[in-house]
Amino acid sequence: MKFNFLNLCKRSLMLPGIILLSLYLVPGEELEAQLWMPPGRQFMQPPDPFTFDAGVNKFNNDYYLYLAPTLNLNFGGEFGLSLTAPMNFLAYDQDPKDPTLKVGSIRKIDYDQKSDYLRLINNIWYGTYGLYKPGETTFSFYAGKLFDGYIGHGTIVNRYVNNQRIDIYNVGLMADFNNDYGGVQVFTNSVYTHEIGAARGYVRPFAIAFKLFDLFTGRSQLFGMLQLGQGNVADEAGRKKVYEEAGVDPEDREKYRALVEDQKTHQMREEMIPIEKKPESRKEKLKEFFNQDNFANRFSIGYTTAFDTKAPTQLSFDTTGRLRLDSNNNPLVEQSEKLVIQGMDAEYKLISTKYIEVTPYYDVNTIKILNSKGTHTGAMFRFGGKDIYAKIKPEYRNMDANYIPMYFDSFYELERYQANVNSQLPMTKLEAAKLMDPDAAKLKGYFTSVVFSFYRVSLEANYENYSGPNNSRIFVGLYFPIGSLFMISGYYTRKNFDQNKDAFKVDDNSVGAIEAALNLGFISIRVQDIRRWVYDSTSNSFVAQDEQKVLFSNSLSF
Incomplete structure (x- = not known):
């Protein structure tokens, strides 16, 4: 990817209306970007x-006015x-010109x-995906552009x-929901087509077993009676509460007895102190610091099924060898099959405190149509709090x-139709997988992920x-604002190298x-280079196209 900043800026300055419009907007306080966000924070939005x-957007050597x-x-x-x-409005059409397009x-x-x-x-969006709070039921959903x-x-x-x-x-x-007894996660790449999706259900067997034991032994009923003991026996009958019958002042019920020093006599005397002012004991402070989940909630087992309802196995070509396209500009599929991947997983939180978490896990997955299996043994480490933390996996x-790990990954939208991007004859991912030798030696290797966040600065590396040859992959993501003046963000990933x-x-x-952004007070200048794919009829394959933009951004506050 190469930036042609000078030419882009020259052409953007030919559009004075953009700058004049921005002068009427109230300046934003912070620089924001959505090219890459740290995992779990993809819904971050500008504060305004x-x-x-x-x-100006440069695409395929043509220039567009971007609004x-x-x-x-x-x-x-x-x-x-x-x-x-x-919206991209054609501003300058370079050769070869498209006779069906006009400026504007x-x-x-x-x-x-x-x-x-x-x-x-x-x-x-609503809530936070993957969030579990002991004693509560959490729910979340996120619909939109997916980066993670x-x-x-x-x-x-x-x-x-x-x-x-x-x-x-x-x-x-x-989307997902979680509670003390289990939960469900669902995923789809498109709410419009529903062709690619996944679902995972998991349970906490120890928590369920203890709950059933409580129900059968009557312990739950006993606890329920204790909770009702101080309530109204029958409000409609006008009866008093239990502590009122005992003559206890309602305000004293929210207090506790303590020895305090008299400021004048310096003698110790007994007083009733509001419960919220009760100092925490050392044991309570340690409990808050460690905040361990109940051991029964720490072990879980899950089942996952992921699918592509129409995984292409053969593309359609015309008599000249050119790839045919359907009405949605996707390669026309000659044959397809339903691809299903099933998996079982287990995890146990060895340490689950406020600032430290250690969770070993074990996954066994099977690609049904290939009859191939893979095991994943790992651990998730988390150190830190909300603003400063590190996650290592x-x-x-x-x-x-x-077997192909992480079958549905960042490249799947392309590899679904063309796994061999360097070939002039496209071959689908499933078609290429079927050609692999199932009796060859097993593959062994490792995957490591690191996320570090320091307030608004975030770095991720996988x-x-x-x-075996060409079995490596790398991912790097960066979100680095320098005050409210300058910010750089972006990501890079590459696979199939040795x-x-x-x-x-x-x-x-x-x-x-x-993306690089500069805040000039009344306006922010942002320069972007985004690599994406489009089908090219000349090369008969998907090819990378870099969208290069120079943007003038601002915001309106109320």
């Missing part, structure tokens, strides 16, 4: 309810949404099918990105030669490597995006 981007007014609503941090209307027309690939109108939805789609420990669906292609827009969905893998020196080689096996 209305933002506006305008600038994107956006509405951001956040209802108390528990529910929010972001709606936008991105909207780019054809943006709104040429019904599902494209879902571009209006950036995201709609996953299920369970991420051994089947991991880091799913549902909008790798420029010409197709998907609104994905992640090392994992060892042992799998059949034709690396995996297995025995030597470490090739890890950052930019080719068709790599995906990435980068």
